[in-house]
Amino acid sequence: MKALCWHGKHDIRYDTVPDPVIEHPRDAIIRVSSCAICGSDLHLYDGFVPGMEHGDIMGHEFMGEVVEVGAENRRLRVGDRVVVPFTIICGECDQCRRGNFSVCERTNRNKEAADKMFGHSTAGLFGYTHLTGGYAGGQAEYVRVPYADVAPVKVPAELSDEQVLFLGDILPTGWQAAAQCDIQPDDIVAIWGAGPVGQFCILSALPMGAKQVVVIDRVPERLRMAQQLGPDRVTLVDFENQSVLEALNEITQGKGPDKCIDAVGLEAHATRSLDSIYDRVKQAVMLETDRPHVLREMIYVCRPGGIVSIPGVYGGLVDKIPMGALMNKGLTIRTGQTHVNRWTDDLLQRIIDRQIDPTFVISHRVTLAEGPSMYETFRDKHDGCIKVVMTPA
Known part of the structure; x- marks a missing residue:
């Protein structure tokens, strides 16, 4: 065959x-x-x-x-x-x-x-x-x-x-990622990555009752597709041309998103941040296997008491995870295949x-x-x- x-x-x-x-x-x-x-x-x-x-x-x-x-x-x-x-x-x-x-x-x-x-x-x-x-x-x-x-x-x-x-x-992957968030009617759910899994995260979060879904990506076709899933409840952030931190602060009135979903995983393509440059250098010399920019960003921006859901695949070792923010903000992490x-x-x-x-x-x-x-x-x-x-x- x-x-x-x-x-x-x-x-x-x-x-x-x-x-x-x-x-x-x-x-x-x-x-x-x-x-x-x-x-x-x-x-x-x-x-x-x-x-x-x-x-x-x-x-x-x-x-x-x-x-x-x-x-x-x-x-x-x-x-x-x-x-x-x-x-x-x-x-x-x-x-x-x-x-x-x-x-x-x-x-x-x-x-x-x-x-x-x-x-x-x-x-x-x-x-x-x-x-x-x-x-x-x-x-x-x-x-x-x-x-x-x-x-x-x-x-x-x-x-x-x-x-x-x-x-x-990918359909149950997006569904599980949203289900792990325990979405409540007033929740703002931020999703990093508008690839196929990210699209199904949006498709799942909306009927689960999210008040607003914020989608973070840089590919125009993906962002347009995301917008069509919920024209009145989906907000787009183009990380190539916008500051994700500033955009999320504005959208959430400084509180941060209630729930955050990492639909990117180990190959984050951030280009404007020092930590992404750091990751690429360490990865090139085999001192780090994965690029966890999205994971760091989610922990930093998530509202205290919120949930971080990770359907994106990680394969090995990551560096510089903000454990102080994770612990002191009382965040819950849920992940897994x-x-x-x-x-x-x-x-x-x-x-x-x-x-x-x-x-x-x-x-x-x-x-x-x-x-x-x-x-x-x-x-x-x-x-x-x-x-x-x-x-x-």
């Missing part, structure tokens, strides 16, 4: 690789009908997350048709159409029973390496380094899905791929009921063979690129 494979920094190739096979009786093999490039994939493309090996198959946003099931898989049948969450879950461990699916205790088959890196292993993930299990990803024609009798979400035939594809990651299956039933029903249409973020539709060149296009925001969906030939 064909797949997009990692061969080093900025080197994604459209390779011929062996077809996946059933390895465990609970497995299923999926013929991929649609997949996508996620912002998290760019961290691998740019070489910031350790644990990738030459030839690893990329991608963790995918869906398709079941073409084979293991002997013990009683939930799926050949012909079922499913979205596959990016988190691989067993459904039986203590964390899964608590609904903390992204920290499943059983599915990371490289648990010892993850224990050394993080203190405790988290769940296995598709297409996302050997620290999370080294599982082949979904930017391919076929995928082996472990524990396939638990996580895959069956979707009705009347819904298109594009309507449901993002149930596997998304517990996808905690949210999928509700979100699927909202899509069926036409309350949510996730397709608005899609800017580019290409074949899988065109995928390698689209990584650079997506990373550099060329051609108005916001979200790339790919279909195998």
Whole structure:
């Protein structure tokens, strides 16, 4: 089969690789009908997350048709159409029973390496380094899905791929980020990053009752898209041409936003601040892995007693975090990879009921063979690129 494979920094190739096979009786093999490039994939493309090996198959946003099931898989049948969450879950461990699916205790088959890196292993993930299990990803024609009798979400035939594809990651990621904020009717919610996850954070915060959402980005296409989600309740801040601190003080009358969401993560692109220059220098000489400008800024501006929610991915070590501000202001930090299956039933029903249409973020539709060149296009925001969906030939 064909797949997009990692061969080093900025080197994604459209390779011929062996077809996946059933390895465990609970497995299923999926013929991929649609997949996508996620912002998290760019961290691998740019070489910031350790644990990738030459030839690893990329991608963790995918869906398709079941073409084979293991002997013990009683939930799926050949012909079922499913979205596959990016988190691989067993459904039986203590964390899964608590609904903390992204920290499943059983599915990371490289648990010892993850224990050394993080203190405790988290769940296995598709297409996302050997620290999370080294599982082949979904930017391919076929995928082996472990524990396939638990996580895959069956979707009705009347819904298109594009309507449901993002149930596997970025839609529940945005929803969880907003849910972690415990939004109240008078809250001003500030969201850093108006990429696909940021857009779904806005889409989630508004029906959860936010009085006002402030969106911080610098890409015109993203800011326009954000404004359309709530013309009367969304305020834009272009950090390239405005001071974020001054803008938020003016919007909140000096109180600061009640809730702050980091939809950027480890590759913050701030250009006007000394701390961002500091981060780039330390990153270049391998003294720091991540660029946490947004995290510092959120802690500084958030209203005392507020909540900082972090769906943006961080991979290693950060520097100069203002712990004094965090502690003395009594801020709450909530973060983590998304517990996808905690949210999928509700979100699927909202899509069926036409309350949510996730397709608005899609800017580019290409074949899988065109995928390698689209990584650079997506990373550099060329051609108005916001979200790339790919279909195998």
